[in-house]
Amino acid sequence: MTDRVVPPAARRRRRPTKAGVVLTEELIVDTAMRLLKEHGADALTVRRLGRALGADPTALYRYFRDTDDLLLAIADELIGRTLSVWRPTGVWRADLWDLGLRMHAGALAHPQASVLSAYRVTGRVHEIEAVETILGVLRRAGFPDREAVRIYHAFVDQALAFAALDAANASLPRTAREAETEVWRTTYARLPAETHPNIAATARHLVADMRHGSYPVALGLLLSAAAARLAEVKGPTDAGR
Incomplete structure (x- = not known):
């Protein structure tokens, strides 16, 4: 999104989009979080959000000034979800x-x-x-x-x-996570006590804990x-x- 501002009085109209969706701030945030989870940070664009919501991308400016404003709403939603179950x-x-x-x-x-x-x-x-x-x-x-x-x-x-x-x-991709975990076993656990006495003494704990x-x-x-x-x-x- 660009740094475009829609006057408050013109925001949050409850008319359905062409796809029959009634936009709300909550729906936009939920959709953005889903896109982030499925596609990563590159998904957080007005064009992709509009496509996922079946809405004209410009309609999103009635709810958020730009992607940074949306990101703050996402951060706040994460906090709210935690508080709701605590x-x-x-x-x-x-x-x-x-x-x-x-x-x-x-x-x-x-x-x-x-x-x-x-x-x-x-x-x-x-x-x-x-x-x-x-x-x-x-x-x-x-x-x-x-x-x-x-x-x-x-x-x-x-x-x-x-x-x-x-x-x-x-x-990270699963293979990358698994490869990093293996480093503790294939590299650290094999270091000799003569050169790395502290790592050698605790190697089995490092492999288990890290x-x-x-x-x-x-x-x-x-x-x-x-x-x-x-x-x-x-x-x-x-x-x-």
Whole structure:
């Protein structure tokens, strides 16, 4: 899309397209996410979207200024889908553990969309809800406001960084992923202890571990560090609640 703007009053008319489709922002976002999943980043063009929707491509400008505006909506939709399946329990550490894993899983379900949008700040409804919710979890746990913001920042950046990393890996062709995994067995596991003592000593663990993502381990370490910090603030008895 180009940077074309349609006045708000002219947007979102509910007339069907020539194919009988009534365009909505939700339908456009869903279709864009499907095209990204099936065809990669090159699919995110106004022409291909219009074709997939059975609509004149210019009709999309009634909903989004350009592809970047659409990308922000996709990023916000990924957040909204995660929030819709997350059920807080009131135990801060368990809640952030569950939310982090769901954020990661949601990214892997739409790897191309995640790679393109994980680093963006949308300022949209679902992102605002997520910021409010996570800060609320931390503040209710007893973190002072400054600490709550710092831990929120680390939690979200860690989740998004791992989401982008693992989603990029998931976007590779299967043969490429398998070839990279094999490097740990065919190269690292064969290095001699005389020249690479640390790799040789841990080779079997490297072969077993490096084929899997490390986000759960990193998330656990982050939450443990946060709990230790909370213990300093509140005392060890209440830190895990």
